[in-house]
Amino acid sequence: MALSGTVVTLPIYVANTSATSGTATIAPGESISQESPLKPFHRSRNGTFWTSSAIRDTRSLGYTYPETADDSASCAIQAVNYLYGPSAGRPVNKTLSSGNFSKRDGPQQPGFYYEWITNIRVAQNALNSTFTVHVFLGNFNSNPKFWLVDPNQVGSHTVFMPFSSSAEQNAGLIVAGTVPLTKYLNHNATTGHYNTATNTGVERYLRNNLHWRVAKLADSTEVSRESMPSLKVSVVSCPVTEAKSEYDFPNWGDCTTHTNITDWMPAGLKFGEPV
Structure with a gap:
């Protein structure tokens, strides 16, 4: 007091x-x-x-929320782990229709796995209109009007046109987003466990199956990736040690950037380029 x-x-x-x-x-x-x-x-x-x-x-x-009603950090952590952690028990609704990726490709360590993430960065006014970067694993519909509901679309990042009437004021603003890949790589894993394969196996699969495309939000018109010099897509893997209890968060190690997955595609990050 x-x-x-x-x-x-x-x-x-x-x-x-x-x-x-x-x-x-x-x-x-x-x-x-x-x-x-x-x-x-x-x-x-x-x-x-x-x-x-x-x-x-x-x-x-x-009003308040049950997870934060008692002002306890441990209670909030428990709720986050329950809703979004490996034991959340949320089934993956999308399946991958191509590739022969196996989650058993390589040794696994109990309580340890790799988190795989697609990183996207681009100038906010790259198109002077609102647009979406769609990320796919496997084959996808060639018609951009169906990309949002494509079964192999694993995520997207929408960039909204700034409110400012002066484009010059926003010319240098770079925005970023992420699309997680781990749960789709592990779509056959037992509920409650991430079981990502070794880096080598995942790299090979992602190089052959990871794709991204850009479409305007207003009319779903596809935009050439080559016409957007500020767009850069990269893939990272991060070693994660699972939490020891429901009241702890997982421990993330240093992430590794895998340019050999993206360096051959338009707007993909190449070796030596800034992440």
Whole structure:
């Protein structure tokens, strides 16, 4: 309990910065902080708006979540592991229709596996319109209108056109996204366990089966990857030691970039290029 007259200052969790690109209510370059108004969400009838510092606890709005109700970090970690961890028990709905990848291709260590991830980076205004980068494992429909529902589409990254009316203000802004691959590589694995094969086996499979394409969001028109010099796609693998209990997070080691998977395709990261 704080002594009488003592001011208790909560740690800042929204750093002061300048907006790199505009929104409907924030101009490019405008200074923003945890006290900036979160328009258009009004806090009262007299026109004041909520701020990040005022809304850091959802109980300010009269509700909370079971996973965070007791302010316990271990309770929140347990919920994350239950919902999204290896034991989540979520079945993979998509199956891979090509390749002979085997999850048993190489020795495995109990409690240890490799997480495989596709990294995407591109200029936000690369097309001056909103677009999507689709990632596939195996053959896929040649018609871009069906890419979003293609059974071998394992993920996508959509880049939204900035609100700013001045393209020059956003010319240098690079945005990034990721598409996880592990659960699709392990689509036949026993529920509750990742069992990724050795790097060599996975590299060979991904080099032959990993593909990416770009389409405009408005009309699903395909865009040539060669016409987007800022687009760069790479693949990394990260060694992961599984959590010892449901109240711990897994421990991630240093990731390795596999340029031999992507160096032969348009917009693929090549050896020596910055990650």
